[in-house]
Amino acid sequence: MDSVSLRLEDLPLRDDLRGMTPYGAPQAALPVALNVNENTHPIPKDVSDDIVDAIALALRDVNRYPDREFTQLREGFADYLGHGLTRDQIWAGNGSNEVLQHLLQAFAGPGRTVFGFAPTYSMYPLLTRGTGAHWIAGERGHDFTIDPDDAAAQVAAADPDVVFLCAPNNPTGTPLPLDVVDAVYAACHGIVIVDEAYQEFAPRDAPSALTLLPERERMVVSRTMSKAFAFAGARVGYLAADPAVIDALRLVRLPYHLSAITQAAASAALHHAATMLATVDDIIVQRDRISATLEALGYHPYESWTNFVLFAGVADPAGTWQALYDRGVLIRDVGLPGSLRVTAGTEAETTAFLDVLASLGSAS
Ligand code: PMP
Numbered sequence: 001m002d003s004v005s006l007r008l009e010d011l012p013l014r015d016d017l018r019g020m021t022p023y024g025a026p027q028a029a030l031p032v033a034l035n036v037n038e039n040t041h042p043i044p045k046d047v048s049d050d051i052v053d054a055i056a057l058a059l060r061d062v063n064r065y066p067d068r069e070f071t072q073l074r075e076g077f078a079d080y081l082g083h084g085l086t087r088d089q090i091w092a093g094n095g096s097n098e099v100l101q102h103l104l105q106a107f108a109g110p111g112r113t114v115f116g117f118a119p120t121y122s123m124y125p126l127l128t129r130g131t132g133a134h135w136i137a138g139e140r141g142h143d144f145t146i147d148p149d150d151a152a153a154q155v156a157a158a159d160p161d162v163v164f165l166c167a168p169n170n171p172t173g174t175p176l177p178l179d180v181v182d183a184v185y186a187a188c189h190g191i192v193i194v195d196e197a198y199q200e201f202a203p204r205d206a207p208s209a210l211t212l213l214p215e216r217e218r219m220v221v222s223r224t225m226s227k228a229f230a231f232a233g234a235r236v237g238y239l240a241a242d243p244a245v246i247d248a249l250r251l252v253r254l255p256y257h258l259s260a261i262t263q264a265a266a267s268a269a270l271h272h273a274a275t276m277l278a279t280v281d282d283i284i285v286q287r288d289r290i291s292a293t294l295e296a297l298g299y300h301p302y303e304s305w306t307n308f309v310l311f312a313g314v315a316d317p318a319g320t321w322q323a324l325y326d327r328g329v330l331i332r333d334v335g336l337p338g339s340l341r342v343t344a345g346t347e348a349e350t351t352a353f354l355d356v357l358a359s360l361g362s363a364s
Contacts, residue, residue: 058264066260096237173304200228298363
């Protein structure tokens, strides 16, 4: 019998999910892939050897469920983050996306609202709606910056249950000063999530929102191993918050959500944090080279404290994206008018991108 495939509209799907589109950055096997803000440097051989050994050890007990509390890994993250944090203030998941989802499952949900300053990370509205909550988009000022008083007024007016502050912001790269975080926290009753996925690419002397955690029990700082740590494929994200927030997350996580293999791999990688992070300085050099070259070509690159650059002044973003694609370079059209986003790759990848873009002619 021929199988008949239903259409999505024909399924008894939740009404609030109808019409939504899934996250879908193109995944194409192009020689130069600079579209999803990965760290394009492979991890060093001695580190991957240690990770393989740790996984081999974990496999001996893989007939048993893993440590549900991923104790060793939480200790590893507390040590890495510093700021006097202890493991009872740490949570982790399969990527920071899952950590953010846990937060929304615990603190958002039907009848609740989640606020973020648009444009920002595209998964925030999707994760919000996935829990049945309502997404509220706030506004940014000139060049995507946020003013503390304006931010506080917008958040106070919206009175959300959860606020996302992406610091620095994806897809724009914009730094977020801590006075904005502080003002937003003071202006609302909800959970304030500071997403520091790209913090390691900020200037060394730029303070993290971790410095604000003491005395602010509704504040959460999330991080990921996907970017600076070059560990995107392993799927490991984490956060720091008050121990009571961590207890709330235990209510919504699936039992044993972090596999023994993930825990072993991440703990082994954390032992080599300095080596894993060694490429950060190179990436920053390439990021700044991208900005300088784009400017020389007549584009308008926005200030970036991340491993990518958003640039405006693109007359035909879809056409430029396709022309780069046809020449083996994958970047990202994030849907902002006249703009494209490119991840800083290795020196060779960055050169390939800049050369192909220059060959297309100067900006309009
Ligand atoms: N936050 C931000 C701002 C991101 O850009 C990303 C990934 N692009 C994530 C969170 C999620 O990363 P991961 O799930 O790989 O940790």
